Amino acid sequence: MIIRVLGSGAGGGCPQWNCNCRICAGVRNGEPGFIARTQSSLAVSANGKDWVLLNASPDLRQQIAAAPALNPANGALRESPIKAAVLTNGDVDHIAGLINLREAQPFSIYATQRVLDVLKANAIFGILASGVVDRIPLPLATRTPIRGADIDLGLSVEAFDVPGKIALYLEDAAAGPSLGTRSGDTIGLKITDTATGAGFFYVPGCAEVDPVLSQRIKGAALVFFDGTLYDDDEMIRAGLLAKSGERMGHVSISGPQGSIAAFSGLEVGRKIYVHINNSNPVLDAGSAERGAAEAAGWEIGYDGMEVRL
Numbered sequence: 206m207i208i209r210v211l212g213s214g215a216g217g218g219c220p221q222w223n224c225n226c227r228i229c230a231g232v233r234n235g236e237p238g239f240i241a242r243t244q245s246s247l248a249v250s251a252n253g254k255d256w257v258l259l260n261a262s263p264d265l266r267q268q269i270a271a272a273p274a275l276n277p278a279n280g281a282l283r284e285s286p287i288k289a290a291v292l293t294n295g296d297v298d299h300i301a302g303l304i305n306l307r308e309a310q311p312f313s314i315y316a317t318q319r320v321l322d323v324l325k326a327n328a329i330f331g332i333l334a335s336g337v338v339d340r341i342p343l344p345l346a347t348r349t350p351i352r353g354a355d356i357d358l359g360l361s362v363e364a365f366d367v368p369g370k371i372a373l374y375l376e377d378a379a380a381g382p383s384l385g386t387r388s389g390d391t392i393g394l395k396i397t398d399t400a401t402g403a404g405f406f407y408v409p410g411c412a413e414v415d416p417v418l419s420q421r422i423k424g425a426a427l428v429f430f431d432g433t434l435y436d437d438d439e440m441i442r443a444g445l446l447a448k449s450g451e452r453m454g455h456v457s458i459s460g461p462q463g464s465i466a467a468f469s470g471l472e473v474g475r476k477i478y479v480h481i482n483n484s485n486p487v488l489d490a491g492s493a494e495r496g497a498a499e500a501a502g503w504e505i506g507y508d509g510m511e512v513r514l
């Protein structure tokens with residue numbers, strides 16, 4: 206199984222179009238230790254020919270162009286190795302890229318019914334014609350074979366609820382502290398190669414590593430995990446946004462409740478941060494925060510990173 210990080214950044218990528226923070230400026234200026242990142246998504250293949258997207262970033266067209274394996278290759282006039290997309294929530298940075306997959310190309314979209322309802326309610330996604338693009342409800346706690354363009358892709362997906370929140374643009378303040386969040390709004394995925402049994406976890410958005418999630422991922426060979434913020438209040442302190450990580454539905458990397466501490470006894474073989482915000486100091490390769498994360502056994506994901514299981 207081949208896993209490619211298409212985009213390792215959070216919403217807006219890095220550099221963000223309107224941001225001149227230390228990290229965005231470092232990327233623009235070509236300073237050592239700073240690299241550009243597009244918005245969050247992965248691609249997975251069991252055979253190196255047919256691919257499944259895990260989330261569809263607004264930067265998807267650029268990401269496809271940068272990955273030869275995702276380009277048309279068999280000589281057909283219209284063809285794509287991308288056969289399916291699995292969505293973990295309805296956030297803009299995870300669904301907007303579906304618009305890049307128009308042009309009557311057959312593929313399948315897997316998502317919870319909650320997220321499929323979001324797509325159905327937004328007329329712009331009607332460009333993905335229902336007779337061409339299958340929209341398949343993804344049940345929780347069930348291993349589901351992934352198919353696309355009438356072929357079995359040799360992969361299965363198991364979706365599971367994780368602590369999180371509804372997408373920002375769907376928040377309803379009238380709903381109170383929950384902002385309307387319900388089961389199926391934010392999920393994690395376990396992807397398994399059905400031939401070899403190799404598998405990994407993908408959790409790009411998570412508000413808390415609770416006991417249920419800890420037990421699920423304990424002893425996993427590989428986990429790609431939410432690395433949005435290093436400190437819960439880093440965006441507030443930087444003057445970038447008046448919201449904490451907790452308010453945005455993202456657990457921080459640091460602190461007693463952070464992901465470094467939460468993973469410390471879980472015996473995960475390989476731990477990779479993705480969905481990393483441009484405010485996060487781990488994006489500076491020379492920072493103390495980067496050193497602390499790496500000393501704890503974490504890798505900082507980057508665009509074009511490949512892992513094989």
